[in-house]
Amino acid sequence: MDQPYAFPLEYQTVLPPDYRSDQETLQNFGLLQELSFSGVELNIIEPDSIDIEDLKDFLSGFGMVLRQFASGLTAKAFNISLSSLNDDHRKASVNQCRSYIDFAAAFDAGVILGFAKGGVSSDPDAARTAYMESLKELVGHAEQSSTPLLTEATNRYETSVANTLDDTFDLVKDFDSKCARILPDTFHMNIEEKDTLGILNSYADRYQLFHFSDNNRFLPGHGAIDFQPIVEFLKEDQYQGWIGLEGNIQKNVRDDLRTSINYLRPFLE
Numbered sequence: 001m002d003q004p005y006a007f008p009l010e011y012q013t014v015l016p017p018d019y020r021s022d023q024e025t026l027q028n029f030g031l032l033q034e035l036s037f038s039g040v041e042l043n044i045i046e047p048d049s050i051d052i053e054d055l056k057d058f059l060s061g062f063g064m065v066l067r068q069f070a071s072g073l074t075a076k077a078f079n080i081s082l083s084s085l086n087d088d089h090r091k092a093s094v095n096q097c098r099s100y101i102d103f104a105a106a107f108d109a110g111v112i113l114g115f116a117k118g119g120v121s122s123d124p125d126a127a128r129t130a131y132m133e134s135l136k137e138l139v140g141h142a143e144q145s146s147t148p149l150l151t152e153a154t155n156r157y158e159t160s161v162a163n164t165l166d167d168t169f170d171l172v173k174d175f176d177s178k179c180a181r182i183l184p185d186t187f188h189m190n191i192e193e194k195d196t197l198g199i200l201n202s203y204a205d206r207y208q209l210f211h212f213s214d215n216n217r218f219l220p221g222h223g224a225i226d227f228q229p230i231v232e233f234l235k236e237d238q239y240q241g242w243i244g245l246e247g248n249i250q251k252n253v254r255d256d257l258r259t260s261i262n263y264l265r266p267f268l269e
Contacts, residue, residue, distance in 0.1 A: 039067035081118035110148035221263030
């Protein structure tokens with residue numbers, strides 16, 4: 001299938017254990033195929049329970065691949081914090097994330113570090129130092145399989161680690177590794193950044209995925225962010241990465257996705 005968009009699209013969703021028989025999942029993935037999505041970011045509560053070859057086959061049936069392991073669901077479920085000031089907790093979180101790297105590597109996918117970074121800390125400077133120590137250990141592991149680790153810039157109400165793209169770049173800039181990447185997200189940028197296009201230009205060579213999510217955390221087209229100038233910037237900058245659609249659901253997945261793509265299509269094509 002020819003790529004109908006200027007950039008390949010991926011969608012973040014939860015993969016239930018019974019994904020082959022769950023009708024909602026089958027209908028949603030069918031729509032992703034219809035809308036010409038190329039990949040997915042999957043939240044999987046227990047990735048160790050997944051038959052990797054079966055999941056590859058399942059996704060292939062819809063013309064898609066796993067692009068990212070989205071660690072948010074597991075981070076919440078298992079209280080993962082790579083910036084924990086309790087060193088035992090931090091090390092346990094690192095070990096858990098190593099297993100996510102191994103899972104993602106089987107798909108040539110990346111690992112998103114959003115909620116896994118840890119929450120709001122009483123000592124932000126110490127939390128950032130702890131996160132950098134965790135990232136040092138994880139990057140070394142990720143390099144064995146060339147698995148990208150995407151530190152997501154998320155807003156100050158969610159974490160003390162990596163709020164702006166400047167913050168995020170400072171965490172990864174000293175790693176001489178292509179595995180240490182940053183991940184911009186329009187929802188969080190709408191809160192933290194003064195100049196969206198300017199800051200994107202500053203770090204254009206450090207991200208390979210860009211999350212599109214509206215200001216109200218619904219999918220693009222359901223809020224107030226104007227995505228057209230962002231897409232035009234990416235085109236002019238000859239961006240070579242992917243666009244990931246992420247957001248809460250307002251009505252239902254299929255209606256919301258159709259609305260979002262209908263909104264984005266005129267300037268994504």
